[in-house]
Amino acid sequence: MKEHVPVMVNEVLAALMPWEEVKIAVDATLGLGGHTGSILSNCKGAHVIGFDQDPFARKIAQDNLSQYSGRFEIEADNFRHIEKLKDRPGWRGASAVLFDLGISNMQITESERGFSFQEEGPLDMRMDAAEGTNSELTAKEILDSWSIKELTEVFRKYGEEQYAYQIAKGIVRNREAGESIVTTGDLVELIRKILPAPVQRKMGGHPARKIFQALRIAVNDEMNALEEALDGSLKILAPGGKIIAISYHSLEDRIVKTRFRKWQEEGLGRARPRKAITPSETEIENNHKSRSAKLRIFESERKIIRKGDKDDAIHRMPT
Ligand SMILES: C[S@@+](CC[C@H](N)C(=O)[O-])C[C@H]1O[C@@H](n2cnc3c(N)ncnc32)[C@H](O)[C@@H]1O
Incomplete structure (x- = not known):
């Protein structure tokens, strides 16, 4: 149970x-x-x-x-x-x-929901995701289509992420290079690539934690x-x-x-x-x-x- x-x-x-x-x-x-x-x-x-x-x-x-x-x-x-x-x-x-x-x-541990930066899964994050789901916006949709400005704003506002702009820019550059982010693991890997190692060490928690929080808040309004x-x-x-x-x-x-x-x-x-x-x-x-x-x-x-x-x-x- x-x-x-x-x-x-x-x-x-x-x-x-x-x-x-x-x-x-x-x-x-x-x-x-x-x-x-x-x-x-x-x-x-x-x-x-x-x-x-x-x-x-x-x-x-x-x-x-x-x-x-x-x-x-x-x-x-x-x-x-x-x-x-x-x-x-x-x-x-x-x-x-x-x-x-x-x-x-x-919800965090069910990897197919995409809420966790520690579990490999699709970048979904809709709390009401199921057959006949109500909402269409997923985390992947945001990462695939939002501009640097929009991403920065979401990461700053909902994640209180200090490196919001750098991460947003890295995501859009990655997209422009024809690479796509499909899974939670892809996103974590990309964030690790974008942020210099000393910055990641200084961050305290997991470098992707605040970005995941921000995306979840945005997806579910x-x-x-x-x-x-x-x-x-x-x-x-x-x-x-x-x-x-x-x-x-x-x-x-x-x-x-x-x-x-x-x-x-x-x-x-x-x-x-x-x-x-x-x-x-x-x-x-x-x-x-x-x-x-x-x-x-x-x-x-x-x-x-x-x-x-x-x-x-x-x-x-x-x-
Ligand atoms: C932290 S859990 C609650 C756990 C619960 N108090 C218990 O003791 O089992 C939060 C729950 O609220 C639901 N939830 C979050 N936002 C919601 C919303 N806007 N409308 C309806 N349910 C929501 C989530 O799906 C999740 O199941």
């Missing part, structure tokens, strides 16, 4: 307290069902709606969660459409929406999807409901932090605690993936009395 060790699960469960009040929880990133399983086992009255755009993940989650059958349902959709839950008949709002961003270990999903989440929360977001790199965390701050300023609720929570040392030792995790919680206002509402306490929902 494929499983995913859920990151910061104790902190997520603590944020959900009191557990008996959790009625509907939305797991925006169901993955293999790790967090959802913990929510269902601790919050006895909870029903979970889990989104995932990856058909392989959904299939495994369905199996992993079979003991909770009837208490969860799976939405085969991108979480950017989370707001659609509001249109369900009788929708009364979610007690919590959880985001555990990025990709799962399963991850940053726009996250912004839309956060805004949608606020609209589907019940009064006093919480958005819990775990991010793994500064770009995602910045989006979450900025949104929460803006909403707080608008009086829509509070970011609690004010700063991000990070994993314990023990968790980092036991689960390497958690080392870069940052968890933020936003709690929507329970009741806001608007001017003129007199005694009618009205929860202010953004429109």
Whole structure:
């Protein structure tokens, strides 16, 4: 059975307290069902709606969660459409929406998905890649057709790669010379050829790590999807409901932090605690993936009395 060790699960469960009040929880990133399983086992009255755009993940989650059958349902959709839950008949709002961003270990290690610079595979990187896939843009398409300027921008913006221009130029020169990059291994090899050895030594991590991250974010339009999903989440929360977001790199965390701050300023609720929570040392030792995790919680206002509402306490929902 494929499983995913859920990151910061104790902190997520603590944020959900009191557990008996959790009625509907939305797991925006169901993955293999790790967090959802913990929510269902601790919050006895909870029903979970889990989104995932990856058909392989959904299939495994369905199996992993079979003991909770009837208490969860799976939405085969991108979480950017989370707001659609509001249109369900009788929708009364979610007690919590959880985001555990990025990709799962399963997606990384399945070489045919092309996410890993350590596995040989096609340069695909679509999270929703499957028969009848929704999106057509693959990492290969980007590498084959985007200009130096476009590639540099993506590598800089989504990979925060210091050598973005050099790598972009090398990729386009390689293309102009009639060489094509077909596999993840080809791309890693090319990056190693482009960057002088002393630069690679200075980089700390793997020289292709940030380029792979940048391509994955671009292929899946991850940053726009996250912004839309956060805004949608606020609209589907019940009064006093919480958005819990775990991010793994500064770009995602910045989006979450900025949104929460803006909403707080608008009086829509509070970011609690004010700063991000990070994993314990023990968790980092036991689960390497958690080392870069940052968890933020936003709690929507329970009741806001608007001017003129007199005694009618009205929860202010953004429109
Ligand atoms: C880090 S994993 C989640 C693991 C999960 N919390 C668990 O414990 O098993 C992230 C999951 O979110 C999914 N995902 C990422 N972006 C998404 C999006 N925009 N819409 C829907 N699912 C998405 C990925 O396919 C992946 O399965």
